[in-house]
Amino acid sequence: MFRMISRHFKEAFQGIFRHFAMAVSSASAVTFTLVLVSLLTLIVGNISQITRNIEESIAIYATIAEEVNEDEIPSLQRQLEKIEGIISVEYSDKDAELDRWIASQGENGEYYESYREDNPLPRAFLIRVASGYSLTAINDRIRQVHGMQDSEFGGVTTENFMKILAGVRRIGYLIIAALTILAIFMISNTIKITIYNRNKEISIMRQVGASNSYIRQPFVIEGMFIGIMGAIIPVIVTIVSYRYVYQEMGGKLLSNVLSLLPVNPFAYQVSAFLVLIGIVVGLIGSFLSVNKYLRWRR
Amino acid sequence: MVHLQNVYKTYKNGVNALNDVSIDIFDGEFVYIIGETGSGKSTFIKLLDGEEIPTKGLVEVNGVNVGKLRFSKVPLYRRNIGVVFQDYRLLERKTVSENIAFALEVINKPRREIRKRVREVLEIIDLADKAKSFPDELSGGQQQRVTIGRAIANKPRILIADEPTGNLDPERSDEIIKLLEKINGNGTTVIMVTHDINLVEKYRKRTIKIEYGHVVSDLKEGGYVHNV
Numbered sequence: 001m002f003r004m005i006s007r008h009f010k011e012a013f014q015g016i017f018r019h020f021a022m023a024v025s026s027a028s029a030v031t032f033t034l035v036l037v038s039l040l041t042l043i044v045g046n047i048s049q050i051t052r053n054i055e056e057s058i059a060i061y062a063t064i065a066e067e068v069n070e071d072e073i074p075s076l077q078r079q080l081e082k083i084e085g086i087i088s089v090e091y092s093d094k095d096a097e098l099d100r101w102i103a104s105q106g107e108n109g110e111y112y113e114s115y116r117e118d119n120p121l122p123r124a125f126l127i128r129v130a131s132g133y134s135l136t137a138i139n140d141r142i143r144q145v146h147g148m149q150d151s152e153f154g155g156v157t158t159e160n161f162m163k164i165l166a167g168v169r170r171i172g173y174l175i176i177a178a179l180t181i182l183a184i185f186m187i188s189n190t191i192k193i194t195i196y197n198r199n200k201e202i203s204i205m206r207q208v209g210a211s212n213s214y215i216r217q218p219f220v221i222e223g224m225f226i227g228i229m230g231a232i233i234p235v236i237v238t239i240v241s242y243r244y245v246y247q248e249m250g251g252k253l254l255s256n257v258l259s260l261l262p263v264n265p266f267a268y269q270v271s272a273f274l275v276l277i278g279i280v281v282g283l284i285g286s287f288l289s290v291n292k293y294l295r296w297r298r
Numbered sequence: 299m300v301h302l303q304n305v306y307k308t309y310k311n312g313v314n315a316l317n318d319v320s321i322d323i324f325d326g327e328f329v330y331i332i333g334e335t336g337s338g339k340s341t342f343i344k345l346l347d348g349e350e351i352p353t354k355g356l357v358e359v360n361g362v363n364v365g366k367l368r369f370s371k372v373p374l375y376r377r378n379i380g381v382v383f384q385d386y387r388l389l390e391r392k393t394v395s396e397n398i399a400f401a402l403e404v405i406n407k408p409r410r411e412i413r414k415r416v417r418e419v420l421e422i423i424d425l426a427d428k429a430k431s432f433p434d435e436l437s438g439g440q441q442q443r444v445t446i447g448r449a450i451a452n453k454p455r456i457l458i459a460d461e462p463t464g465n466l467d468p469e470r471s472d473e474i475i476k477l478l479e480k481i482n483g484n485g486t487t488v489i490m491v492t493h494d495i496n497l498v499e500k501y502r503k504r505t506i507k508i509e510y511g512h513v514v515s516d517l518k519e520g521g522y523v524h525n526v
Contacts, residue, residue, distance in 0.1 A: 004406055204387055208452065209377035210404035
């Protein structure tokens, strides 16, 4: 077993050195691809983080009609909890609402203490939702529930912003997928040349009964190694540049809601992801060429 | 034992390479397969080593139905069959003994066993003194002997030689036949495809003639049959 593996590694490295220029050129194609993938992953990762932050800060504020009795509140709460997309419903009575109001008014807040006896504020539910994309729909359903006075949220702008972020994220994924496929073909071409160079050797191996997997392995190792070679520069670029950007921007975009993911572990996770893509791309690329060549014409 | 029963082979391009061929070759036999270029000799070899499957009929080698052999089992099956080609197919960057060892390395034999077997093979093919030479330092006949050595390294039960003397002068051809006879003497079945009439006449053995995909003669006593 060990003998076989060491042989395969030896052959894989021989393959790389025999046509070093070709290996380097396809590794640099992988490098180029992975730098873009890295950039997109950093953006997409942060967009996800920002989306999460916004979602966590979104709440629907639904007020309860005056005529609803105190003992009807639990059943009203249960009705709201049944609406799809709602995570939690928190009841806030008149006192609590006034406290909130006073707190929101800052220094002038004390002035409103006099309303404690004859509190004009309606009772309310603070509702958290699972995602920011269906705010309007959920809001409309809350309004339809009997006993509710009104319901409001951050507004259509929030929802649109979330939709734009989701769109950017989707486009990011698409570009990553397209670039990955491109890199697979680049590696597959390089491996094709190695196979061509070793054509005779392969035909003899087949003739004397070497198994297909035995013939395939050195090429697959070579492909994977080219993938790893291609990932070195993108990893360095990712860690150095993200650290720089993070420090320059103080870890956030404009406000705390739009905070960036910390360098550790995010930049390292992205780096590991890049190496993984390099390996997988090399693996698939070489597999494609070798299988095409080894396909039996029976 | 090789058993072909009513074998037909039609290629995708419509060429009928073999038509209703039935042949039995028994263990330990030495058989010539003769015929013109395009007569179906190469197809016959390809059917035996599992490269092609018959369109119709049965191809059985050592009890294995080669036509029904699963894709992944072909390499294992081939370890029982040695094949020698007219164009040698030696690896130029490897020495004689490395070329022979290669056949054993790729089927993952232990190193000690490989060394021992390579020495034995070098003795059989009478090239012990050239063990460290590279193919381009050898004559055509010597290169062909290395190819034969590589084919028998794994002790196959059947050795198929496709025009092994095609590129050699008569004297070297004699050497090759004698080597094949020696291998045959050790119990290996030898199937030699050739169109060298002189050899067939000189070293008489069972001779099967294929023409236009048909077996037209099968002479146990050997010799070449001219068409009437």
